[in-house]
Amino acid sequence: MLNRYPLWKYLLILIVIVVGLIYALPNLFPEDPAIQISSAQSDSGLDEGQLDEIENALRDDGIDITAIESDGGSVLIRLASAGDQLNARDIASEILNDDYVVAVNQAESTPDWLASLGAAPMNLGLDLRGGVHFLLEVDMDEALTQRLEVHGSAMRELLRDERIRYRDTEIEDRRISLVFADEGDRDQARQLIRQEFDEFDYSTEDEGRAARLVMTLTDESVDEIQDYAIEQNLTTLRNRVNELGVAEPLVQRQGPNRIVVELPGVQDTAAAKRIVGATAELEFRLEASPDASDSDTETFEFRNEEGRSAELSRDVIITGDNVSNANRSFDENGRPQVNIDLDGTGGTLMNRATRSNIGSNMAVLFIEHNSEMRTVMEDGEEVEERVNTTERGIISLATIQSALGNSFRITGLESSTEAEELALLLRSGSLAAPIYFAQERTIGPSLGAENIERGIMSVQIGLLLVVLFMLVRYKVFGIIANLALGINLALLVAAMSILGATLTLPGIAGIVLTLGMAVDANVLIFERIREELRNGMSAQQAIHAGYERAVSSIVDANLTTLLVAVILFSIGTGPVKGFAVTLSLGILTSMFTALLVSRAMVNLSHGGKPLKKLWI
Amino acid sequence: MRQFDFMGKRRLAFITSAILLIIAIGALATQQLNLGLDFTGGTLVEVKYEEAPSLDDIRGTLEDADFRDVSVQNFGASTEVLIRLQQAYDPDVGEEVVSLLRDEGTDVDLIRAEFVGAQVGDQLRDQSGMGMLLALGLVMLYVAFRFQYKFALGALLALLHDVIIVIGVFSLFGLEFDLTVLAAILAVIGYSLNDTIVVYDRIRENIRKSRIEHMPTIFNEAINATLSRTLATSGTTLLVLLALLLLGGDLIRNFSIALIIGIGVGTFSSIYVASALLIPLRLQRQDLIPAKKENDDEEEELP
Numbered sequence: 001m002l003n004r005y006p007l008w009k010y011l012l013i014l015i016v017i018v019v020g021l022i023y024a025l026p027n028l029f030p031e032d033p034a035i036q037i038s039s040a041q042s043d044s045g046l047d048e049g050q051l052d053e054i055e056n057a058l059r060d061d062g063i064d065i066t067a068i069e070s071d072g073g074s075v076l077i078r079l080a081s082a083g084d085q086l087n088a089r090d091i092a093s094e095i096l097n098d099d100y101v102v103a104v105n106q107a108e109s110t111p112d113w114l115a116s117l118g119a120a121p122m123n124l125g126l127d128l129r130g131g132v133h134f135l136l137e138v139d140m141d142e143a144l145t146q147r148l149e150v151h152g153s154a155m156r157e158l159l160r161d162e163r164i165r166y167r168d169t170e171i172e173d174r175r176i177s178l179v180f181a182d183e184g185d186r187d188q189a190r191q192l193i194r195q196e197f198d199e200f201d202y203s204t205e206d207e208g209r210a211a212r213l214v215m216t217l218t219d220e221s222v223d224e225i226q227d228y229a230i231e232q233n234l235t236t237l238r239n240r241v242n243e244l245g246v247a248e249p250l251v252q253r254q255g256p257n258r259i260v261v262e263l264p265g266v267q268d269t270a271a272a273k274r275i276v277g278a279t280a281e282l283e284f285r286l287e288a289s290p291d292a293s294d295s296d297t298e299t300f301e302f303r304n305e306e307g308r309s310a311e312l313s314r315d316v317i318i319t320g321d322n323v324s325n326a327n328r329s330f331d332e333n334g335r336p337q338v339n340i341d342l343d344g345t346g347g348t349l350m351n352r353a354t355r356s357n358i359g360s361n362m363a364v365l366f367i368e369h370n371s372e373m374r375t376v377m378e379d380g381e382e383v384e385e386r387v388n389t390t391e392r393g394i395i396s397l398a399t400i401q402s403a404l405g406n407s408f409r410i411t412g413l414e415s416s417t418e419a420e421e422l423a424l425l426l427r428s429g430s431l432a433a434p435i436y437f438a439q440e441r442t443i444g445p446s447l448g449a450e451n452i453e454r455g456i457m458s459v460q461i462g463l464l465l466v467v468l469f470m471l472v473r474y475k476v477f478g479i480i481a482n483l484a485l486g487i488n489l490a491l492l493v494a495a496m497s498i499l500g501a502t503l504t505l506p507g508i509a510g511i512v513l514t515l516g517m518a519v520d521a522n523v524l525i526f527e528r529i530r531e532e533l534r535n536g537m538s539a540q541q542a543i544h545a546g547y548e549r550a551v552s553s554i555v556d557a558n559l560t561t562l563l564v565a566v567i568l569f570s571i572g573t574g575p576v577k578g579f580a581v582t583l584s585l586g587i588l589t590s591m592f593t594a595l596l597v598s599r600a601m602v603n604l605s606h607g608g609k610p611l612k613k614l615w616i
Numbered sequence: 617m618r619q620f621d622f623m624g625k626r627r628l629a630f631i632t633s634a635i636l637l638i639i640a641i642g643a644l645a646t647q648q649l650n651l652g653l654d655f656t657g658g659t660l661v662e663v664k665y666e667e668a669p670s671l672d673d674i675r676g677t678l679e680d681a682d683f684r685d686v687s688v689q690n691f692g693a694s695t696e697v698l699i700r701l702q703q704a705y706d707p708d709v710g711e712e713v714v715s716l717l718r719d720e721g722t723d724v725d726l727i728r729a730e731f732v733g734a735q736v737g738d739q740l741r742d743q744s745g746m747g748m749l750l751a752l753g754l755v756m757l758y759v760a761f762r763f764q765y766k767f768a769l770g771a772l773l774a775l776l777h778d779v780i781i782v783i784g785v786f787s788l789f790g791l792e793f794d795l796t797v798l799a800a801i802l803a804v805i806g807y808s809l810n811d812t813i814v815v816y817d818r819i820r821e822n823i824r825k826s827r828i829e830h831m832p833t834i835f836n837e838a839i840n841a842t843l844s845r846t847l848a849t850s851g852t853t854l855l856v857l858l859a860l861l862l863l864g865g866d867l868i869r870n871f872s873i874a875l876i877i878g879i880g881v882g883t884f885s886s887i888y889v890a891s892a893l894l895i896p897l898r899l900q901r902q903d904l905i906p907a908k909k910e911n912d913d914e915e916e917e918l919p
Contacts, residue, residue, distance in 0.1 A: 253733025444690030454865035462856030506799035516853040527845040557813040571747030
């Protein structure tokens, strides 16, 4: 018996290895410090004039620019020194207005011929290289106001149901007040509302003939609302960062009202900043009927058509919170739209509201919170003050043709990027309160340089020990196993680079472990070959039987582990997901190298000739 | 080659496993886990130096002063440093840290001190837990399909056995349990499963081709046949892990400890939990070789 592969099989294996080596290569090139500029909303890029202005300003400030690259909507300015990064960002954002986002970045320096093949290096995690640090402040006042508005709306509905007439609702700070025509109505309302809402302290005021009911949030309920706002925002931000495909981010609470978001190294930081800080929300409301009283309606401008406005009912049918899934697509005319699926409650509410209003108009209201730093003079000193603004605009107003159910689409968006991002925001859930950027910095690796060095050295020594062990135990076959191990490592690195996985210290340890399992596959085969030799098979037969019989063990063992890894990947988040990626890729590459590559090498070296003795 | 009578000692092994499990569960029940900064949150201190300091020195100083789980990072500029500690926040921590650092003879200013929340949110934890359960369920189905349900039961119990013991050791000795250790536990699951399936595969092969009915004898042969492979693989992996433990520094110490224990226990459990349990479960040859007669009956029922 002779062990041979047909030529195509050797070629196929060779091609996979060469491709693997090419895609693993970019990891050998270091990254440059850079700043990235991209448009805040539309797809349009930076014009030449602005770019020249920034370039000159940076050079005037003594900052060394190594390269400027423009790619579609975003511009990357590479700097010679990491120390200039923050300064450069400040200069650039001063020149540009709010339509652009400027973010610090680490730019990869993969040579063009590699980059043109789509090759890029693996990302290193926050622990190994650091990344970008955003500190976000949650607007607690707005959280309270929003909650009060929701309560106010519910109270009005309650009063209408009970046919108690009210005149006006006012919300300020922590108070909500309702005005009634007389004391009788007020006291009746007070009793009714008190049963439903226990988070208020109630008091009354008289205003001439009218009577006012004042409800103030208790301290506990304020704390509760604020805690809820932070927790909800944390969850939403985690979802958003995960939706962006950022591997191994860090999202945690800091202090009473702030949230830290840290993203590892090479990322589209400008896009990340836009998404992390985005506060877009949707509300669906009916157009007010002409005879509705003023206290029940609000007037909004259209977002894309200046001067046009519409009067909408104060009551919200549903908000973005009821959206269970959202995707961007295009209509027949190639205009961007967002397909929306509602959850059960949302579907019911939407159906109920549209069923009884066929023929009337329904509006989609787009709400966005912005903040701006302004310098104001206070007691003769310059003080930075943040001004928060909220923009509300109608993006579409359409006639209800039939009762809407769980899924429908909305149009009227400016660009496909906007549609894409709106869909992402709706998917990841809305923020319980608006957030504002308080700080943005680069951050160094969280593991010390010494620790990283020791960690990497110990991994190298560990691998060396394995290589030596295989050589001593399996001699010539040990060499083959070690070659296969090297190829396995290169393929794994290549696969992780192609997928844009992020490497952290536990990830490196995970790689070591999958290499251990790769060795295991070879050990299984070699032990089986030895066993078959002892049972009296000839050398070629033993090689053949060794590989054939070890296959079922290797496949079963690896597939079960792969099953675990794949499920951890699809359900887990953050670090668990990262580990699952490394593990699943490692299992696939180790099965390939153990079953095909090492076999091919054995076939080439031992295959086509009669053998008396095997060095195993 | 010498044959060891593994199955003959299975009673002793069951007792050992039971004792280990009781100790592990007892430790978990009485003193919980010493969770790290990733899970508990702590205090964040931002300081500014006159000149760029050595981050390793800062970490050393703080660890000598008994602060736990210290992470020190450059923040924006080389002179600004962000320190995270696993220490319940109180207003004095910032000053305490700065005065410690000032004692080193350098000029340090406190910029801010605040508490930081956990990196692993409740939602993340629940989701991962659900994921793990689902993963185990599917693995059981796969093993039941490829082997037989008794094997699936054995593999599941072996996995639980390994994970509980590793976590138990961390609880017993108050070792810090952070995200890297969680990764190690996941790796232990992968490894233990791998080991168990390799032994199972050989048991299945031997049952099919052997003519004897005495299961302990067949198991012994199968385990002895895979023994050199088991030792070689565990040996090489343990070699790597020992290198990580002895040379890798503080940060991967707990990771290596978790894996070393896990692989030791995992190797033991693939023989004495996963395989030996098949005996009280009354595994028989018929379980692996479908009885022909039943199939005939089914065919007859077809019209």
